[in-house]
Amino acid sequence: MKTQTLTPDRAGFDCAAALxxxxxxxxxxxxxxxxxxxxxRDDMAVARIFxxxxxxxxxxxxxxxxxVDVAKQYVTWNDDADRLASAFWPGPMTLVLPLKPNSxxxxxxxxxxxxLAIRVPEHxxxxxxxxxxxxxxxxxxxxxxxxxxxxSAAHVTAGLxxxxxxxxxxxxxxxxxxxxxxxxxxxxxxxxxxxxxSEAIEAALGAPLARHHTGDPLTAPGQxxxxxxxxxxxxxxxxxxxxxxxxxxxxxxxxxLNLSPAGDLIEAAANLFGxxxxxxxxxxxxxxxxxxxxxxxxxxxxxxLRRAAAPRP
Numbered sequence: 189m190k191t192q193t194l195t196p197d198r199a200g201f202d203c204a205a206a207l208x209x210x211x212x213x214x215x216x217x218x219x220x221x222x223x224x225x226x227x228x229r230d231d232m233a234v235a236r237i238f239x240x241x242x243x244x245x246x247x248x249x250x251x252x253x254x255x256v257d258v259a260k261q262y263v264t265w266n267d268d269a270d271r272l273a274s275a276f277w278p279g280p281m282t283l284v285l286p287l288k289p290n291s292x293x294x295x296x297x298x299x300x301x302x303x304l305a306i307r308v309p310e311h312x313x314x315x316x317x318x319x320x321x322x323x324x325x326x327x328x329x330x331x332x333x334x335x336x337x338x339x340s341a342a343h344v345t346a347g348l349x350x351x352x353x354x355x356x357x358x359x360x361x362x363x364x365x366x367x368x369x370x371x372x373x374x375x376x377x378x379x380x381x382x383x384x385x386s387e388a389i390e391a392a393l394g395a396p397l398a399r400h401h402t403g404d405p406l407t408a409p410g411q412x413x414x415x416x417x418x419x420x421x422x423x424x425x426x427x428x429x430x431x432x433x434x435x436x437x438x439x440x441x442x443x444x445l446n447l448s449p450a451g452d453l454i455e456a457a458a459n460l461f462g463x464x465x466x467x468x469x470x471x472x473x474x475x476x477x478x479x480x481x482x483x484x485x486x487x488x489x490x491x492x493l494r495r496a497a498a499p500r501p
Contacts, residue, residue, distance in 0.1 A: 190350070191350060191351070192353065192355070193354070193355050194354050194355065195356075195357060196316070202320065203354065204321075204354060205321040208226065208227050208233075208323075209227070211226070211230050212233070212236075213226050213236055213237060213352040214356060215330035215341075215352060215356065216327070216355075216356040217313050217356070217357075218252070218314045219279070219280055219309060219310045219361060220361060220363045220364070220367050220382070221329045221330070221337040221338055221364070221366055221461065222330040222331075222343065222361065223252065223325075223328065223330055224328055224329065224330035224348070225325040225327040226325065226327070227323055227324075227325065228294060229323060230294060231294045231295075234249070235296060237327075237328065238296070240352055241332055241333045241348075246299050247299060248297065248299040249296075249297050249305070249328050250328065250367070251293065251304060251324045251326050251327075252306075252308075252314065252324070253306060253307075254319050259273070261291075262293065262304055263283075263287060263303075263304050263306055264285055264288055265285070266285070268372050268376055272393070277308040279308075280310070280363050280366075280383030281367055282305050282306065282367040282368070282382075283306055283369075284306075284369060284370065284371045286302060287302055287304040303371075311358065312358075313356060313358035329366060330343075330347070331343070332347050335418075336418055336465050337366060337416055338465075339461045339462050340359070340361070341359075343462075343465055364383075364458035364459065364460055365457045365461075365489070367382045368384040368386065368389065368488070370397070376398065377397060378398070380400070380491070382488050416492045416495050418464050418468040420467075420468065421475070421497070422474070422476075422477060422496055422497035423476045424477050424479075424490075424493055425478075426477055426478060430474070430476065433472065434467060434470060434472040434475055435478065436463060436475055436477045436478065437478045438451065438479070438480055439451040439478060447478075447489075453480075453481065456486075457485045457488065460489055464496070477493055480493070
């Protein structure tokens with residue numbers, strides 16, 4: 189398959205929407221990372237997502253929709269969802285809610301779970317594509333499963349060229365981390381930290397979030413223990429440098445690449461996956477990573493780094 193690169197103009201959106209309507213896969217930018225989109229109602233299209241990524245079938249997908257009103261067509265809404273959607277949608281937050289009966293979605297999207305992960309993206313290209321297509325789009329990150337997430341069209345090309353129909357090039361992603369995922373079927377639960385800090389969510393709810401723990405059953409995307417991995421092994425919280433290591437730094441350190449010399453967590457989050465791609469291309473024996481403060485977006489950064497450093501399956 190030859191993968192087309194489309195520009196975000198009328199012709200590009202029309203072509204991307206037509207391909208989605210034919211059951212083909214189109215990568216597109218969101219504010220978090222590039223997503224690999226397929227029609228969430230089409231079993232074959234969703235199966236192609238799993239095939240292109242080499243993704244385990246038991247790992248559910250996030251469905252992207254253009255508005256809260258459309259989201260309510262697929263999930264059973266509640267007061268917590270209303271409060272959070274009013275505060276943070278469109279934006280880098282995914283809500284996991286009970287799936288409505290007869291939703292019309294492929295059962296592959298939910299991995300046969302009774303819940304659906306759904307979000308309204310903020311990126312103008314993603315919003316325009318969803319409006320042009322006029323249907324729900326299942327879209328995990330547009331990379332081979334377990335590898336570094338893509339924050340540019342070039343990253344998608346490197347990982348999936350020849351496996352998907354098209355890439356809609358909308359430039360680099362601003363947030364650079366996947367969405368924060370919240371379970372709202374019962375007690376509000378942080379299922380995956382991400383581009384929206386949990387402190388902001390707790391402030392909006394007026395209550396602390398429960399936490400999903402490693403080893404708990406998979407209930408949402410992005411909970412695999414080993415994920416986001418470069419080719420080289422990684423050593424986290426490195427305060428010195430061993431022989432044959434390259435340092436991915438943070439703060440005032442001498443490093444091969446520095447996520448944020450100023451110690452800015454927003455800058456570090458935006459740079460994380462792009463810099464991991466760059467470090468991977470240098471083919472180090474080991475990637476050492478400076479300590480990252482574990483608050484705000486630092487929690488999501490550390491989550492991704494722990495998964496990237498985990499033993500490979």
